[in-house]
Amino acid sequence: MQAKHLIGRTLAALSLSIGLATLSAPARADVSVGYSDWPGWVAWQVAIDKGWLKEAGIKAKFEWFDYSASMEAFAAGKVDAVLMTNGDALVTGSAGGKSVIIMPTDYSNGNDMIIAKPGIKSLKELKGKKVAVESGLVEHLLLLNGLKKAGMKESDVILVNAKTNEMPQVLASGDISAVGAWQPIAGQAMKGVPGSRPVLTSADEPGLIYDVLAVNPASAKKNKAEWLKLMKVWDRVVAYITDPKTQPDAVKIMAARSGVSPQEYLPYLKGTKLLSLAEGKKVFAKAAGFKSIYGSTKVADDFNVANGVYGAAQSVDSYIDASFINAN
């Protein structure tokens, strides 16, 4: 009997302590941003760790997600903004999670790539061969553009649909001549098949994919001042990361967020072209082609429609609000 009471009391105390630990919910912030594991987005960690957000007087809460979970949370209205690609902004918006893109953070500058087996040195040599990409995603778009530039058509290669995460095994299996993947998966694929090399990277097509800060339209209107302040902080972040003197410290912070060593992280950062506000302003100039976010997003929209990601073309202009970046 005595023992029973003691156990009961211990259990009760234990549950209470676990309970109290959980109930301490985070304080409410003015704006919340969902971010995930991509160098252009992990860059914000520098501002968070250095306390620059507080310095700038912004009550912003950055929530760390898995990429697709971050878009789900945004679509469900649980965060005010999310860091994603311009193409995914269209996809999320088509399903009701409408956003406005107020600034670019970066574009992929080599982190996305088509990797061919040893012996294949150019895109042209892929003619008639099997190429694996995840249908409808960035690498698919990258491949189509590369083929077009090389004077080829989609039908010149045999497209095989596979999950991006499995590309290293797909390439190693032997049946497939090339795969499309982004870092760090692309790196694993190359490690797994020694002698394989990229025949096309996003560095060959800068601006094919822009990574952007996409904001809930209501919050964009209501908290305009906050977002503008946040963009100022971004400039400071870009400067800190690109300055060779401070870069090691920045990389250390970013690598820790991703759970890898700084040496390991550096190549991923190199494959990403971070855009300062001045550079971003140029990107937000309306034009066709990949130099402009308008042109890039239009290509993404066409691609999405062509691949059945959603039914009808969307108004690209309604997704982009240049007033923020021009106000800075």
Add this chain to the structure above:
Amino acid sequence: MSTFPKLLRGMDASTRKRLAFGIGSFLLPLLIWSLVSYAPFIWHPKVMVTESGGVDYFQIGMLVDKEMFATEVENMRQAQQALPAGTPANPIYLPAPHEVAQALYRGLFEPLQQTDTLSMPASLWHSIQIIFWGFLISSLIGVPLGVLAGTYVPVGRLAEPFIEFFRYLPAPAFGALAVAILGIYDGPKIAIIVIGTLFQQVLIVANTTRKLEPTLIEAARTLGTRRLQLLSRVVVPGILPDLYRDQRILLGWAWTYLIVAELIGTSSGITWYITQQARYQHFDNVYAGIMVIGLIGFVSDLLLARLSKTLFPWDRSQERR
């Protein structure tokens, strides 16, 4: 350490034998793992390059297939260039025991440089809380419902067909909905644990309840117990030891849902740590994380089993163990 032999002498032969088998059941897999890891002639389908020689794409530390390495050595010999060198290695997916042990130590004891990311113990603590709440909420609904469904035929007929259907629906598929309703923090994660556990729980508890000897209920009725009292005086105490065992098994199931739960909403917890480390090919850390979960599960179940001896001194099925 000196008390250990004394402890052994204090045990009877069968207990000592059982303990030996228990230790053996862990040592055996460890031995196999060590053999595969440390004996270069067992498995080791890869070669780790230690000198690139004349091969242009070889880098030090790179893992190459054995055949590929042999071909390149032959190529270099014919081209009369420097030969590459390497040692047999296992794929990166299988780290050696000492690497995992080091990763475990690092994860548990070395402080992190960054304040924002959670350390392994903190991740683990967060995961334990998710499990605790998920399992508690599931049990608060599932156990009473299961007992009622097992006791009263109409309740069972009403509840069980739908539950039988619903338990096949994959809990993770409700992730986005859970986020939309419960937000991005722990709510949706707990919900996934609940969805994953609850429906099985109702069916299992109902089944356990039905297995109660019917003559116990009849005996109670002939002794003047009224229908409503039967539940609290006979059914519940009668199934308690089996119910406790069910709960222990179900708690194990709840852990298996953790790995999907923690990818929903903001990333957190031990299984997210594992997923993230796997993404960057840090399989030593991955295995360390897996071991920690295994250890927690094993030890907690052992403690719960011990506890049941104190809680249910009349339960005879324990004597056989």
Add this chain to the structure above:
Amino acid sequence: MNANSAHLPSYLEQSEAVQARFASIRERDVVLEVRNLNKRFRSTHGEVDALRDINFSIHRREFICVIGSSGCGKSTLIRILAGLEQQSSGEALLDGKPITGPGQDRGMVFQGYSLFPWLTVKKNVMFGPLANGQSTSHAEREALLWLELVGLEKFADAYPHQLSGGMRQRVAIARALVNQPRILLMDEPFGALDAQTRAKMQSHLLDIWRNIDITVLFITHDLDEAIYLADRILVLKPHPGEVQEIIEVPVPRPRSAAQFTSPEFLATKARLEQLIHPAPVAESENEQAVKPHMIRFTNVADNVE
């Protein structure tokens, strides 16, 4: 046995003492009366008559045994009397009031003991009084009293699984009697016990019956047990379950093991044998299907007989 039966008196012959005893029993109040009781089951083979037109009555402090081969409905009968099952027609009256469900005016002892394994011996006995709203202290006092009567006061704090079969059945008897029922219904209570324990329990049960105001209805398939214990034996016949005969046992009381070979005892037993196993019953189909084919595994010279 058949050779002997020629010299036996009729089982209907009763000594004067036995006659006087039955006369006095008949004077007493009727505790239980069963009138035109029928029970029909719906089974996969259609409707089955488990009990048909059962009539009998039991007087206060009478000891009645119900006997019959398996499938004669004796368990169904006792379950209806306990209120655990409903009859199809007819009625069962306890002190003139119809039985509609289980109640503490009838105590029941099951073959499988049916003790609550999570309760100690004492708490098992306290179960009835507590269920009927008595205070814990009162229930405890009662329980200890009855445990003393069955000789288990030393085991009050033990759990049922720590006891032997005989001891468990004593607890079950104490648990039934503590409610002070009008009648004790016992469904083959000693069926699972070994011969020695069974004999001990039988004489113990007679002791209890002698000392307290209780009427007993006892189901068994053991003829010796029935004759040893009962005032009257109700013989049921199967398919459908009907009363074949109600035998007044001519064996005088007090009973003892020595009477097992007395002429009255043997005469009664012969009659029961006649009623229950009239002719060699045809074997069931399953039994017929078993045809052993004996093979010799030992040396031809190595004979045991």
